[in-house]
Amino acid sequence: MSILIYVELDNGSIKKTSLEAVAYGAKVASQTGGQAVVLALGKADNAELEKAGQYGAVKVLHAADAKLDHENSLAYADALVQAATQEGSKIIILSKSGLGDAMAARAAAKLKAGIVSGVTALPETDGGFKVTRAIFTGKAFATTEIKSDIKVLVIRKNAIEIDEAALSSANATVEAFQPALRESDFTASVVSVDKADSELSLAEAGIIVSGGRGMKGPEHWQPLIDLARALGAATGCSKPVSDLDWRPHHEHIGQTGIKVAPNLYIACGISGAIQHLAGVNGSKCIVVINKDPEAPFFKAADYGIVGDVFEILPKLTEAAKSLK
Amino acid sequence: MKILVCITNVPDTTAKISFTDNDTKLNKNGVQFIIGPYDDYALARGVEIKEQNGGSLTVLHVGEADAEPQIRKALAIGADDAIRVNADPQDSYFVAAQIAHIASQNSYDLILMGRESIDYNSGVVHGLVGEMLGIPSYSPVMKLDLEGNNATITREIDGGKEVLKAHLPLVLGCQEPIAEWKIPNMRGIMTARTKPLNVVEPVSVDDMTVPQTYKLPAPKGACKMIPASEAETLIKLLQTEAKVL
Numbered sequence: 354m355s356i357l358i359y360v361e362l363d364n365g366s367i368k369k370t371s372l373e374a375v376a377y378g379a380k381v382a383s384q385t386g387g388q389a390v391v392l393a394l395g396k397a398d399n400a401e402l403e404k405a406g407q408y409g410a411v412k413v414l415h416a417a418d419a420k421l422d423h424e425n426s427l428a429y430a431d432a433l434v435q436a437a438t439q440e441g442s443k444i445i446i447l448s449k450s451g452l453g454d455a456m457a458a459r460a461a462a463k464l465k466a467g468i469v470s471g472v473t474a475l476p477e478t479d480g481g482f483k484v485t486r487a488i489f490t491g492k493a494f495a496t497t498e499i500k501s502d503i504k505v506l507v508i509r510k511n512a513i514e515i516d517e518a519a520l521s522s523a524n525a526t527v528e529a530f531q532p533a534l535r536e537s538d539f540t541a542s543v544v545s546v547d548k549a550d551s552e553l554s555l556a557e558a559g560i561i562v563s564g565g566r567g568m569k570g571p572e573h574w575q576p577l578i579d580l581a582r583a584l585g586a587a588t589g590c591s592k593p594v595s596d597l598d599w600r601p602h603h604e605h606i607g608q609t610g611i612k613v614a615p616n617l618y619i620a621c622g623i624s625g626a627i628q629h630l631a632g633v634n635g636s637k638c639i640v641v642i643n644k645d646p647e648a649p650f651f652k653a654a655d656y657g658i659v660g661d662v663f664e665i666l667p668k669l670t671e672a673a674k675s676l677k
Numbered sequence: 678m679k680i681l682v683c684i685t686n687v688p689d690t691t692a693k694i695s696f697t698d699n700d701t702k703l704n705k706n707g708v709q710f711i712i713g714p715y716d717d718y719a720l721a722r723g724v725e726i727k728e729q730n731g732g733s734l735t736v737l738h739v740g741e742a743d744a745e746p747q748i749r750k751a752l753a754i755g756a757d758d759a760i761r762v763n764a765d766p767q768d769s770y771f772v773a774a775q776i777a778h779i780a781s782q783n784s785y786d787l788i789l790m791g792r793e794s795i796d797y798n799s800g801v802v803h804g805l806v807g808e809m810l811g812i813p814s815y816s817p818v819m820k821l822d823l824e825g826n827n828a829t830i831t832r833e834i835d836g837g838k839e840v841l842k843a844h845l846p847l848v849l850g851c852q853e854p855i856a857e858w859k860i861p862n863m864r865g866i867m868t869a870r871t872k873p874l875n876v877v878e879p880v881s882v883d884d885m886t887v888p889q890t891y892k893l894p895a896p897k898g899a900c901k902m903i904p905a906s907e908a909e910t911l912i913k914l915l916q917t918e919a920k921v922l
């Protein structure tokens with residue numbers, strides 16, 4: 354039996370969260386006695402796709418049809434189902450994102466498969482197939498048994514620990530894959546795509562420096578950006594900050610924004626309202642800088658500095674620069 | 678224009694979550710329930726579209742009778758009628774199957790809901806419903822404009838946004854800033870009392886997933902405070918102690 358893993362591409366490279374999905378799928382394959390097969394859709398070099406082998410995949414199905422170059426969850430879900438049928442896959446794995454959830458949902462409905470999104474750890478496979486996932490925006494976890502024959506899992510970032518030093522040197526074989534594309538999946542037309550290409554994406558970022566209303570206004574963001582640059586970090590913000598248009602909406606983190614799970618989250622002038630915490634509680638290490646020692650965020654932090662962000666940020670940037 | 682808005686009934690964002698019955702049930706004691714915040718955006722945009730284009734707006738909830746105050750609130754905000762599918766749903770697939778069943782009997786032009794529920798955070802019901810009905814689904818939608826049967830949709834994508842033109846019927850998962858949350862006014866609250874709230878029994882669906890147990894995360898250790906005068910030492914600690922740099 355094969356485990357099918359869908360990998361998201363970004364400008365022809367496999368996203369980091371998708372490589373985690375491959376490693377996760379390979380582990381499930383070894384637990385259940387199958388092999389890990391990857392599906393990639395759209396433009397990518399063979400050399401890049403072969404890399405999935407280092408994370409435990411045996412084979413990569415690559416559909417290079419130019420119609421699939423632009424993200425299209427309807428057509429992608431169709432292709433995923435066709436790949437699963439061809440490979441006889443009973444377990445399908447995607448990484449959590451807007452695209453991952455959309456594809457997983459449509460594929461699960463087509464395959465009459467049980468679907469669990471937000472999985473945080475490897476499944477238990479002896480005596481039923483059980484997975485644990487985050488619920489209540491990370492305030493709790495649920496263990497769920499999947500009963501259906503075909504199972505669709507959407508995994509969260511850090512659901513599996515990857516030891517980059519211990520990767521295998523094996524390459525996966527890349528096979529051309531030609532799904533039948535349906536006209537009905539292409540009836541919508543894309544008017545424009547507005548993507549900050551140069552920026553690190555929040556979902557993928559290992560480090561995030563995030564600002565709240567304590568940053569006082571968009572014209573004061575430079576010290577935060579400087580620290581982010583020095584650390585190779587992405588930038589995020591609280592909801593009022595994006596509501597006020599100080600920062601773009603896609604940087605808004607929290608219950609009603611993006612949920613992040615970096616190794617390091619540095620909060621600058623954010624009070625730590627429960628709705629903000631809900632979006633960051635998957636972080637490994639949280640640093641809080643706030644001038645108010647009573648700010649609730651300190652209760653959720655690993656390291657805290659009580660003080661004025663505008664005095665502290667430049668000091669941190671200096672220290673971060675001298676690290677390299 | 679026939680609009681269906683699907684709402685969840687979820688603990689308030691500030692609710693303290695705990696479990697009972699050997700960690701197999703959510704402890705609802707003292708928990709305030711609300712319409713899911715994302716669903717509230719969907720409802721607000723649905724009401725605006727109905728006001729501009731005419732037509733009808735039905736609100737749908739799959740769940741038990743304790744959700745009725747939230748359903749009445751949706752009626753007070755501007756829905757014309759409501760349907761409650763009387764069930765204690767076990768998973769997204771079940772909820773989606775109920776929504777798809779109701780929708781297949783009513784030919785809605787637009788099915789709106791939140792991008793995800795804030796209790797189980799799956800974000801998959803719109804996709805499931807779309808596929809079950811054989812119509813497109815898009816999420817998360819930040820802006821929706823209609824001209825006849827054509828919709829212009831702004832959708833958030835990783836690190837930016839995308840604008841699409843698509844034809845109705847559609848299933849859309851909504852998020853801010855698609856509309857401002859609406860607060861019911863006195864007249865709305867009065868008329869909501871007499872608007873129809875139809876309770877129907879669920880269609881049967883195979884058990885796809887079955888929840889077993891719940892647990893809370895391990896408590897967080899103490900926060901290590903660093904004096905502002907020595908702020909720069911933080912970076913070393915992050916490297917050598919926390920090992921995150």
Ligand SMILES: Cc1cc2nc3c(=O)[nH]c(=O)nc-3n(C[C@H](O)[C@H](O)[C@H](O)COP(=O)(O)OP(=O)(O)OC[C@H]3O[C@@H](n4cnc5c(N)ncnc54)[C@H](O)[C@@H]3O)c2cc1C
Pocket residue numbers: 564565566567568590591592593594605606607608609610621622623624625626627628629632642643644645648660661662663690714
């Ligand atoms: C349904 C719902 C959903 C929500 N969803 C989200 C969400 O997804 N994300 C989110 O972030 N919020 C969300 N909120 C809003 C949330 O409740 C808070 O209002 C918000 O997070 C506060 O943002 P803030 O910390 O930037 O601002 P504030 O609460 O105003 O805090 C500013 C902080 O900056 C500090 N400060 C000020 N000046 C300085 C200085 N010079 N140096 C250091 N510190 C300074 C202050 O001490 C204060 O702690 C939601 C609310 C609701 C009701």
